[in-house]
Each structure stands twice: as C-alpha cells, then as structure tokens.
Amino acid sequence: MRSGKSVLLIIGGGVAAYKALLLIRLLKTAGIGVRVVLTRAGAEFVTPLSIGALSGEKVFTDLFDLTDEAEMGHIQLSRAADLVVVAPATADLMAKMSAGLAGDLATTLLLATDKDVLIAPAMNVRMWEHAATQANLATLRARGVAVVGPDEGDMACGEYGPGRMAEPEAIFAAIQEKLEESRIDLRGPGAGAEAADLRGKRIVVTSGPTHEPIDPVRYIANRSSGKQGQAVASALAARGAEVVLISGPVRLDAPPGVERRDVETARDMLETTLAALPADALVCAAAVADYRVADAADQKLKKADGAGRSLNLIENPDILATVSALPEGERPRLVVGFAAETQDVIAYASAKRERKRCDWIVANDVSQGVFGGDENRVTVIDADGAEDWPRMGKDAVAVKLAERIARALT
Numbered sequence: 297m298r299s300g301k302s303v304l305l306i307i308g309g310g311v312a313a314y315k316a317l318l319l320i321r322l323l324k325t326a327g328i329g330v331r332v333v334l335t336r337a338g339a340e341f342v343t344p345l346s347i348g349a350l351s352g353e354k355v356f357t358d359l360f361d362l363t364d365e366a367e368m369g370h371i372q373l374s375r376a377a378d379l380v381v382v383a384p385a386t387a388d389l390m391a392k393m394s395a396g397l398a399g400d401l402a403t404t405l406l407l408a409t410d411k412d413v414l415i416a417p418a419m420n421v422r423m424w425e426h427a428a429t430q431a432n433l434a435t436l437r438a439r440g441v442a443v444v445g446p447d448e449g450d451m452a453c454g455e456y457g458p459g460r461m462a463e464p465e466a467i468f469a470a471i472q473e474k475l476e477e478s479r480i481d482l483r484g485p486g487a488g489a490e491a492a493d494l495r496g497k498r499i500v501v502t503s504g505p506t507h508e509p510i511d512p513v514r515y516i517a518n519r520s521s522g523k524q525g526q527a528v529a530s531a532l533a534a535r536g537a538e539v540v541l542i543s544g545p546v547r548l549d550a551p552p553g554v555e556r557r558d559v560e561t562a563r564d565m566l567e568t569t570l571a572a573l574p575a576d577a578l579v580c581a582a583a584v585a586d587y588r589v590a591d592a593a594d595q596k597l598k599k600a601d602g603a604g605r606s607l608n609l610i611e612n613p614d615i616l617a618t619v620s621a622l623p624e625g626e627r628p629r630l631v632v633g634f635a636a637e638t639q640d641v642i643a644y645a646s647a648k649r650e651r652k653r654c655d656w657i658v659a660n661d662v663s664q665g666v667f668g669g670d671e672n673r674v675t676v677i678d679a680d681g682a683e684d685w686p687r688m689g690k691d692a693v694a695v696k697l698a699e700r701i702a703r704a705l706t
C-alpha cells in the first residue's frame with residue numbers, strides 16, 4: 297500500500313460488478329490499498345477468489361464471521377479506510393442506505409462509517425428513473441454522499457438510457473478527487489512510482505466524432521462515442537499527467553482531473569489541438585471526418601419537389617499528419633494515432649503510420665460493435681512491429697496504453 301491510503305470497496309449485486317475488478321486494478325496500480333466487501337448478490341456476479349487475487353486482501357462477505365470480528369470488528373472495518381466506495385451501487389443498496397437499514401455486512405458498515413462515501417449507481421433505466429430511486433438519491437446527496445455516474449447508453453438488459461455504471465477510470469478519478477479533497481496527497485512523497493510517473497508531462501488527447509455542418513440544423517457525423525479517448529485521457533491523468541482532452545460532440549461528462557475543450561468540426565479540432573501545444577505527447581483518438589461540405593448552407597435546406605440533391609464534399613485537414621510534420625521542438629516527442637478499420641486492419645494501419653509519420657498507431661477493427669461499445673481489440677504498431685492485445689474493456693486498453701506511453705516518455 298504505497299500511497300498509505302486505502303479504500304473500502306463495497307460491490308453490490310449488479311451486472312456492472314465485473315467493472316469493479318478493473319477499478320481494483322487501477323487503485324492497486326496507483327498504490328491505493330483496497331479492501332473489498334461483497335454483498336450476497338454481488339457474489340453471484342464476481343467471485344471472492346478473483347477479487348482476493350486482485351486486491352491481495354481477504355474479501356469480507358459475512359457480518360457474523362466471528363474470525364473477522366476477532367481480527368477486525370465490523371465497526372473498525374467501516375473506519376479503517378480513508379473512503380468508502382460502493383460500486384456498483386444497486387437500487388437496493390441505495391434504498392437501504394437512504395432508509396438507514398443495516399441487515400447485512402455492507403449496509404452495517406455504511407451506517408457505522410465515519411468516512412466519506414462515494415457511490416457509483418448501476419441499474420436498469422426504469423429502476424434509475426423510478427421516483428423511489430430518485431428520492432433515495434436526493435436523500436443521499438443531501439447527506440453528503442458523493443455520486444459518480446451513471447452514464448447513458450445501451451444496457452445489458454437491452455434497453456437504452458441512464459443507468460450504466462460509470463467507467464472504472466471515472467470512478468477512480470472521483471476517488472482521487474475525494475481523497476485529495478480530504479487533503480490527502482496521493483502524488484506526494486512516498487506515493488507509488490507508477491502513480492505519478494507522468495507527473496510534469498503535458499499530454500493532449502483528441503476524442504469523439506466531429507460534426508460537419510450541411511446547414512444550420514443538419515450535419516455529417518460518425519458513430520464514435522468518445523469512450524476510448526476519454527478513457528485514455530483519464531488513465532493518463534491517473535498517472536499524474538496534465539491532460540488536455542479535445543473532444544468532439546459526445547454524450548459523456550468530462551472526466552474529472554482532465555481539462556476538456558469541446559469542439560465541433562475537424563477544423564475546430566485542428567485549431568484547438570495546435571493551440572494546446574507544446575506537449576510531450578499527442579494521442580489522436582478522435583474519429584475525425586475525412587470530408588466536410590464545401591458550401592454548407594446558411595439557411596435550412598428545403599425539399600425541392602422530389603428532385604435529388606448532392607453534397608459537394610472536400611477533404612478536411614489531417615490533424616495527425618499536421619502535428620507529426622511539425623518541426624522538432626514544436627512536434628510532441630510522441631505522436632500516437634488511432635486507426636479504425638473494418639478490413640485488413642494491420643496492413644492499412646501500418647500504411648497509415650508511414651504516411652502520416654506518427655510514432656505509433658493503435659489499430660482497431662471496428663467492424664464488430666466497437667463504436668459505442670465498451671470493449672476494444674487493438675494492435676499497437678510502432679517502428680519495431682505490431683503488438684496484438686487481447687480483447688478487453690476500453691478502460692483496460694486505456695490503462696495499458698497509458699503504461700506504454702509512460703515507459704516511452706520517462
């Protein structure tokens with residue numbers, strides 16, 4: 297526990313429980329200790345065995361486990377950590393917290409703790425929007441409970457809307473913020489080396505789609521959600537980097553600890569990126585439109601009696617190539633591009649790296665639900681060859697990429 301700080305993580309019984317495993321890894325990487333309490337329902341989704349292996353600590357499940365009570369009483373367990381985090385916070389846990397129930401270990405700890413509490417709600421959209429849940433949320437907020445998420449998006453149950461648990465990086469950033477709020481400097485002397493190995497480095501990340509206007513109400517866009525770029529920005533910030541995130545229009549909140557500059561078109565994104573330099577590294581994860589409408593209309597276009605209409609498209613400036621071609625001193629030391637391809641991924645991506653003269657290309661096959669989804673399968677291509685990464689969550693891709701960037705810059 298190299299930062300000397302620790303979190304008590306309560307994992308409730310929701311589909312998002314698997315994301316708590318990634319959160320444990322982020323916390324451990326940052327040198328933050330994590331002790332886990334798993335609810336009975338939580339244990340239906342993730343096992344004490346995998347949690348114990350990741351946290352390196354015994355996992356607590358039962359209020360009446362006498363060994364634990366002898367070693368560490370439940371009151372002490374609720375107070376030993378610097379912060380209590382509930383992720384996923386089920387509708388049930390939120391209701392019990394709001395009512396002050398204490399029928400099991402998790403709820404007893406939540407009632408007995410004298411520490412700040414941060415919850416990451418996760419549930420079906422109807423459960424989230426239900427007046428009971430919203431009333432419980434308001435009660436908890438009024439009592440000073442901090443809330444991260446939920447995000448809006450496709451749900452495991454097939455519905456769409458708010459209720460998805462915030463990504464592990466966002467929860468991690470919220471935890472850092474809470475710990476910093478209580479004047480605990482995670483990045484101060486004694487913090488884990490990996491927690492701060494990008495401290496003093498400035499990194500610019502582009503993310504999301506661009507919107508290219510056709511007229512004042514219509515535009516050309518693409519399916520990029522911005523999740524991968526935002527996850528990269530969060531993972532870099534978690535390692536201590538000063539991160540400027542230049543984002544096209546997305547439905548995500550700006551990640552904590554990151555300065556987000558919102559743009560609309562490819563030309564805005566180029567201008568804002570150049571203005572954000574100098575930087576040690578640039579990560580171009582945005583899905584920038586290749587073309588824009590040459591003569592976007594000032595007034596809304598009207599139908600013209602069944603006649604067809606064609607749009608005259610011209611090429612947009614290329615941000616990755618422009619920055620890669622900057623003279624030494626102005627060009628970031630490391631320029632990383634993303635290549636979304638649907639076929640011959642490695643061949644196209646390698647050619648893109650050569651053509652655009654960037655240092656690395658993170659190639660991803662977007663033919664199968666990557667846009668908008670939570671997982672990605674990437675190959676990182678640099679001057680030495682291609683490194684194939686297994687399919688994993690976008691947040692895990694971001695953490696791995698941040699590690700690689702830290703190794704390259706330090």
Ligand SMILES: Cc1cc2nc3c(=O)[nH]c(=O)nc-3n(C[C@H](O)[C@H](O)[C@H](O)COP(=O)(O)O)c2cc1C
Pocket residue numbers: 307308309310311312335336337338385386387388389418419420423
């Ligand atoms: C497959 C499945 C998925 C579930 N996912 C959620 C969920 O995402 N959020 C939620 O609030 N409840 C969810 N539930 C219901 C909770 O598991 C149930 O309310 C349970 O009592 C919660 O216990 P806990 O709050 O002590 O963990 C799910 C149940 C099942 C069977």
